[in-house]
Amino acid sequence: xxxxxxxxxxxxxxxxxxxxxxxxxxxxxxxxxxxxxxxxxxxxxxxxxxxxxxxxxxxxxxxxxxxxxxxxxxxxxxxxxxxxxxxxxxxxxxxxxxxxxxxxxxxxxxxxxxxxxxxxxxxxxxxxxxxxxxxxxxxxxxxxxxxxxxxxxxxxxxxxxxxxxxxxxxxxxxxxxxxxxxxxxxxxxxxxxxxxxxxxxxxxxxxxxxxxxxxxxxxxxxxxxxxxxxxxxxxxxxxxxxxxxxxxxxxxxxxxxxxxxxxxxxxxxxxxxxxxxxxxxxxxxxxxxxxxxxxxxxxxxxxxxxxxxxxxxxxxxxxxxxxxxxxxxxxxxxxxxxxxxxxxxxxxxxxxxxxxxxxxxxxxxxxxxxxxxxxxxxxxxxxxxxxxxxxxxxxxxxxx
Amino acid sequence: xxxxxxxxxxxxxxxxxxxxxxxxxxxxxxxxxxxxxxxxxxxxxxxxxxxxxxxxxxxxxxxxxxxxxxxxxxxxxxxxxxxxxxxxxxxxxxxxxxxxxxxxxxxxxxxxxxxxxxxxxxxxxxxxxxxxxxxxxxxxxxxxxxxxxxxxxxxxxxxxxxxxxxxxxxxxxxxxxxxxxxxxxxxxxxxxxxxxxxxxxxxxxxxxxxxxxxxxxxxxxxxxxxxxxxxxxxxxxxxxxxxxxxxxxxxxxxxxxxxxxxxxxxxxxxxxxxxxxxxxxxxxxxxxxxxxxxxxxxxxxxxxxxxxxxxxxxxxxxxxxxxxxxxxxxxxxxxxxxxxxxxxxxxxxxxxxxxxxxxxxxxxxxxxxxxxxxxxxxxxxxxxxxxxxxxxxxxxxxxx
Numbered sequence: 094x095x096x097x098x099x100x101x102x103x104x105x106x107x108x109x110x111x112x113x114x115x116x117x118x119x120x121x122x123x124x125x126x127x128x129x130x131x132x133x134x135x136x137x138x139x140x141x142x143x144x145x146x147x148x149x150x151x152x153x154x155x156x157x158x159x160x161x162x163x164x165x166x167x168x169x170x171x172x173x174x175x176x177x178x179x180x181x182x183x184x185x186x187x188x189x190x191x192x193x194x195x196x197x198x199x200x201x202x203x204x205x206x207x208x209x210x211x212x213x214x215x216x217x218x219x220x221x222x223x224x225x226x227x228x229x230x231x232x233x234x235x236x237x238x239x240x241x242x243x244x245x246x247x248x249x250x251x252x253x254x255x256x257x258x259x260x261x262x263x264x265x266x267x268x269x270x271x272x273x274x275x276x277x278x279x280x281x282x283x284x285x286x287x288x289x290x291x292x293x294x295x296x297x298x299x300x301x302x303x304x305x306x307x308x309x310x311x312x313x314x315x316x317x318x319x320x321x322x323x324x325x326x327x328x329x330x331x332x333x334x335x336x337x338x339x340x341x342x343x344x345x346x347x348x349x350x351x352x353x354x355x356x357x358x359x360x361x362x363x364x365x366x367x368x369x370x371x372x373x374x375x376x377x378x379x380x381x382x383x384x385x386x387x388x389x390x391x392x393x394x395x396x397x398x399x400x401x402x403x404x405x406x407x408x409x410x411x412x413x414x415x416x417x418x419x420x421x422x423x424x425x426x427x428x429x430x431x432x433x434x435x436x437x438x439x440x441x442x443x444x445x446x447x448x449x450x451x452x453x454x455x456x457x458x459x460x461x462x463x464x465x466x467x468x469x470x471x472x473x474x475x476x477x478x479x480x481x482x483x484x485x486x487x488x489x490x491x492x493x
Numbered sequence: 494x495x496x497x498x499x500x501x502x503x504x505x506x507x508x509x510x511x512x513x514x515x516x517x518x519x520x521x522x523x524x525x526x527x528x529x530x531x532x533x534x535x536x537x538x539x540x541x542x543x544x545x546x547x548x549x550x551x552x553x554x555x556x557x558x559x560x561x562x563x564x565x566x567x568x569x570x571x572x573x574x575x576x577x578x579x580x581x582x583x584x585x586x587x588x589x590x591x592x593x594x595x596x597x598x599x600x601x602x603x604x605x606x607x608x609x610x611x612x613x614x615x616x617x618x619x620x621x622x623x624x625x626x627x628x629x630x631x632x633x634x635x636x637x638x639x640x641x642x643x644x645x646x647x648x649x650x651x652x653x654x655x656x657x658x659x660x661x662x663x664x665x666x667x668x669x670x671x672x673x674x675x676x677x678x679x680x681x682x683x684x685x686x687x688x689x690x691x692x693x694x695x696x697x698x699x700x701x702x703x704x705x706x707x708x709x710x711x712x713x714x715x716x717x718x719x720x721x722x723x724x725x726x727x728x729x730x731x732x733x734x735x736x737x738x739x740x741x742x743x744x745x746x747x748x749x750x751x752x753x754x755x756x757x758x759x760x761x762x763x764x765x766x767x768x769x770x771x772x773x774x775x776x777x778x779x780x781x782x783x784x785x786x787x788x789x790x791x792x793x794x795x796x797x798x799x800x801x802x803x804x805x806x807x808x809x810x811x812x813x814x815x816x817x818x819x820x821x822x823x824x825x826x827x828x829x830x831x832x833x834x835x836x837x838x839x840x841x842x843x844x845x846x847x848x849x850x851x852x853x854x855x856x857x858x859x860x861x862x863x864x865x866x867x868x869x870x871x872x873x874x875x876x877x878x879x880x881x882x883x884x885x886x887x888x889x890x891x892x893x
Contacts, residue, residue: 207649208608208647208648208649213730223729226729227729234728234729236664236666236671236725236726239664239670239671240664240671240726242726242729242730242733243730243733244644244645244730244731244733245644245645245646245647245733246645247608247645247815248608249607249608249695249815249816249817249818249821250695250814250815250816252695259695259696259814261812261813261814262698262812262813262814263812263813264636264639264640264767264812266636270639270764271636271639271640271767272767273767273768273769295649295650295652295659295738295739296659296738296892297892298662298892319813322813325636326636326640326642327729327730327731328634328729329623329626329627329634329642329727329728329731330613330642330643330644330731330732331644331727331729331730331731331732332730332731333642333643333644333645334809334810334812334813334815335813337810337813337814337815338695338696338813338814338815339695339814364670367664367671367672367673368673369673409734410734410737412661412662412663412664412734413661413662413663413719413722413734413735413737413738414650414659414661414662414737414738414739414892415647415649415650415734415737415738416649416650417649418649421649492696492697492698492814
C-alpha cells in the first residue's frame with residue numbers, strides 16, 4: 094500500500110499532489126510576501142515558516158521570492174529536505190507543520206528564469222511541422238536524429254500559469270510585401286520544461302549522466318507560438334518574435350526525485366548517437382499529458398514519445414563549453430504522438446489550418462481571443478499519481 | 494577648441510578616453526572589491542569613492558559589481574552624473590577627485606547581461622554569408638529588407654575583453670554522418686553591442702524614438718563563431734552551440750550621450766519600412782572600426798554601413814510584446830563593408846576558407862590556436878576621438 098498523509102485530500106487517488114510528489118512553488122496569501130512552499134493535497138506547506146519554526150534548515154533560502162537560492166544549495170540538500178518533509182507529512186507525522194489552504198494562495202513564477210532554451214525533440218512534431226513549413230522532402234533536418242536541435246528563447250516572457258496572454262502583433266507575409274497585423278494563427282505548444290539546478294563552468298562539458306544530476310525538476314510548459322509571424326521571420330536564424338510574447342509554465346516544480354519511479358525509454362533510435370549523448374539508463378519519464386481548449390480535451394500523449402531526454406539536451410547545450418546556470422529552463426520541444434488526437438499543437442492537429450477541429454458546437458483552426466488553453470500531466474503510480482496541476486492561459490485581444 | 498581635462502593623457506588627440514567620452518566600466522585593484530568607474534586618459538575615476546566623498550549622488554549604485562543598478566536609475570540620472578563628471582574633470586575642475594591608474598586596475602564585465610540577442614543588420618554580411626551557406630539564389634532572405642532579423646543568444650557566455658576563448662568541440666558534418674571534433678573553422682564577428690537601459694512591460698511595444706531613449710550605451714562585441722558547427726546545426730532553428738562558447742565585449746560602455754555628435758544615416762533603404770520601424774532621425778553613428786589578428790589589421794569598416802540601427806532592433810524586439818529589461822545586450826550583427834578588406838569575419842574575407850589572407854609570413858583561413866583577435870573602434874571628433882578601447886581575446890586549444 095502506498096504512503097499516506099495526515100492531509101486527507103492528498104490521499105485521493107486522483108490528487109495531483111500526494112505525499113509522493115511534494116512539488117515546489119512560490120506563493121503569497123492576501124498580498125503578503127512571496128515565499129517558497131510545497132504542494133500537498135489541497136494545502137501548501139509554508140517552507141519559510143517551517144524554517145522559522147525549526148522544522149528544517151535551508152539557510153534561509155525559502156524566504157526568497159523564487160526557488161533559485163534553495164536549488165543552488167545542491168542535490169544533497171534537496172534530498173535532505175524531501176526526506177524531512179516526507180516524515181513530517183506522513184500519517185504519523187506532525188500536524189503542527191505550518192500550511193495554508195491552496196485556495197487562499199496566489200501562485201507565482203517558481204523560479205527566476207536565468208535563460209530559456211527550447212528544443213525540438215519529438216520526431217512526430219519535427220516531421221509534421223517540417224512538412225508544413227518546408228514540404229515532405231525537407232521535413233526532418235539531416236542532423237535531427239544525431240543531435241537535440243534547440244534554440245535560445247526569451248526568458249523575460251516566461252510567465253506562471255494563469256497569466257493572460259496578449260495576442261501579439263507582428264509582421265506577416267502579404268501579397269505585396271509584409272503587413273503589420275495581429276497574428277491570425279496563434280497556437281500552443283505542449284511541452285515539459287526542465288529546470289537546471291547546478292552550474293557548469295565556461296569551457297567545461299558534462300556527460301548525460303552528469304547532466305541528469307544537474308536537473309532539479311520539471312514543469313509543464315506552453316510555448317505559445319504565432320505561426321504566421323514565425324513563417325515570415327524564421328529563416329535563417331530561427332524563431333524570434335513568434336515565440337517571444339509569452340511562455341507559460343506550471344506553478345509547481347515536480348522534482349526529479351518524485352518522478353524517479355516513472356523512468357521510461359523514449360522513442361526508438363534510428364542511428365547510434367555520438368558518445369557525448371550516450372545515456373546509461375532511460376532518461377525520459379512515463380508522464381500522461383493532455384491539453385484542452387475551453388475545457389474540452391483535444392489531445393492526449395505521453396512524454397516518453399520523445400527522442401531526446403532533458404539530460405541529453407543539457408549535455409548538448411554544454412557541449413561547446415557553454416556555461417549553464419541554476420534557473421536555466423529547457424523546454425523539451427512540442428510533445429506529439431503519431432495521430433492528430435495526440436499532437437501537441439493546433440498547427441499539426443489541423444494540418445496547418447486546413448482541417449478545423451470541433452469543440453462542442455464550434456470549430457477552431459487556431460486560437461481565438463477569449464480561448465483558454467490548459468495543459469495537464471501526471472505519472473500514474475500504484476494508488477496515487479504524481480501530477481503537475483494546471484498550466485493554463487487565456488488569450489486576450491491584441492493591442493492594436 | 495575642444496574641452497580639455499586636468500588629466501593630461503586625456504588630451505592627446507589619439508586617446509580613446511578624452512573628457513568628451515567618459516565611458517563606464519567595472520574595475521578592481523589588487524583583488525579588492527569590484528566597483529564602477531569611468532575611464533579618462535590613463536586613469537579610472539573611482540565612482541564608488543566619489544560618492545562616498547560626496548562628489549555625486551547615485552543612490553549607492555556605483556558600489557555594485559556591475560552597472561545595472563546605476564543604469565536602472567534612468568536617463569535623467571545618467572545626464573546628471575555626466576554633467577557632474579564633466580565639470581569635475583575639466584581643466585578647471587577638481588584634482589582631488591579619486592582616481593586610480595588604469596594600468597593598476599583589472600577590468601571586469603561592465604554589466605550583468607540579462608539576456609543577449611544578436612542581429613544580422615549588415616547587408617554586405619547577410620549577402621556574403623548567405624551565398625556561402627545557401628548559394629547566391631537564396632542569399633538574402635525575403636524579409637531581410639523589411640525587418641531586423643535577430644536570434645536570442647546565450648548571455649552566460651558573454652565575457653569581458655582579455656578573457657581567453659577555448660576552441661569549442663562539437664558535431665561537424667562528416668562523410669558518413671557527424672563526427673565529434675574541435676571546430677576547424679573558428680571565426681570572429683565584428684559587432685557593436687547596445688546595452689538596454691530601461692524596461693518595457695509584457696504586451697507593450699515601443700516606437701523607434703522610445704527605443705532610442707531606452708539605450709544606455711554601446712560596446713564593441715566579438716561574436717565568436719564556429720562555422721563548421723554552425724553549418725551542421727543551424728537549420729531550421731538558427732545558430733546554437735556554434736555561438737554559445739564565448740562572446741567578448743569591450744570593458745568600457747560608451748554612452749549614447751558621448752556618441753551624440755556622431756549620428757549618421759545608415760545604408761540606403763531598398764523599400765519603405767513598416768511604420769513601427771520608422772525613425773525620426775538618423776539612428777546609426779559614424780564609428781570607425783577595425784579588427785586585427787595578432788596585431789595585424791586585416792579590415793577597416795564603419796558602423797554606419799548598417800541597414801538597421803540598435804533602436805530599430807530594440808523596437809522590433811519588443812514588437813510582439815516581448816518584455817525588455819535593463820542589462821539586455823543587443824548585438825548589431827557583423828559589420829561588413831563591400832570589399833574583402835572591410836569584412837567583419839574571416840568567413841567572408843576568405844570566401845569560406847578558399848582564399849587565405851596573409852599575416853606577415855603566415856597565412857590564415859580561420860583562427861588558429863594561440864591567435865589573438867582585437868577589435869577597435871572610435872568616432873573622430875575635432876581634435877579628439879571617442880574610443881572604445883580594445884576588445885580582445887586569445888584562442889586556446891580545445892579541451893578534447
